[in-house]
Amino acid sequence: MHMHESCIFGVMSRIDPTESTVNAWARLIRAQTKVLDAVEEDLKAAGFPPLAWYDVLLELRRADGAGMRPMELQAQLLLAQHNVSRLIDRMDAKNLVRKKRASNDGRGQLVEMTEAGRDLLRRMWPVYRRAIQRHMGSKLDTSETERLAELLGKLLDHGS
Amino acid sequence: MHMHESCIFGVMSRIDPTESTVNAWARLIRAQTKVLDAVEEDLKAAGFPPLAWYDVLLELRRADGAGMRPMELQAQLLLAQHNVSRLIDRMDAKNLVRKKRASNDGRGQLVEMTEAGRDLLRRMWPVYRRAIQRHMGSKLDTSETERLAELLGKLLDHGS
DNA sequence: TTTAAATACATGCATTTGCATATATTGTCA
């Protein structure tokens, strides 16, 4: 069993995944797709825009009135630059956000939430949280959600 | 703490998610997005088509020469009907799959893999598996991938 | 057996995304 492994300084560094890793990978893709699709569908059925809009508004609320640069949104939401640019445009067109020129950087924009945006955020949350519970929370107990979050956190770590 | 809970026949059935559930939800979305994007990028960098194409070919190989109906692919891959229809068209145009009329159902199609499809599947796997290891396997040990797969499996269960 | 409902898939049209490139600044370095 020496194939597909490389051993440097006594630390085994695998090149190919174990069967267990491939299995976890497959389930990660499918479980997220299934749960996300279901939640998006609940939101749509209630007449709300896609989750991405909620995510933008939530980030802007975290920024707490200070506004955010598009590139900050891009980093937080794991979206491509051009998609952020256009998502903001669409939300601006619906008056959910507002764009200003960044005062200290002439290249940049500063995006802030409007009152209508704050209102949408408030109205979406009750539907959103029930969807999360229905499609995810109801399938795991507390110790399981905690462990799941912990394991997924390792995939989000920057190091290694 | 009676808000947001309903209690029927002694079984507590929550309506709103716990904080832990919301946290697991957020990480599920972000971790999958991050890992999937990274794997897709590796595949593209190696000159290969999107993962969805691989998934189709893999399903067809599991069908083992018998071919598959588009609706079977739709169910397995969690894709919308019209997307399956067009994905198959695109793959057909590249001669990776071939469509025949289903012999027993005049409405249906039977999709089967071509030799070029089988070949693409073979050539993609080495790149794909290394990407899985790089972006996922390297961040978890065996007991962790096993536990993760188990927890995600609960989200995929049909019941409840 | 005609007729209606359901199923399997395709397709026209609008929206969204991806890709490459453009535009406008801002830093850097000679």
Place this chain on the structure above:
DNA sequence: TGACAATATATGCAAATGCATGTATTTAAA
């Protein structure tokens, strides 16, 4: 300072996706 790379965002065009609807069977019912 002047030229040039780097950064932040926008945008034209092609490809993919969503949505509604169309078409051809098949199943079920009268």
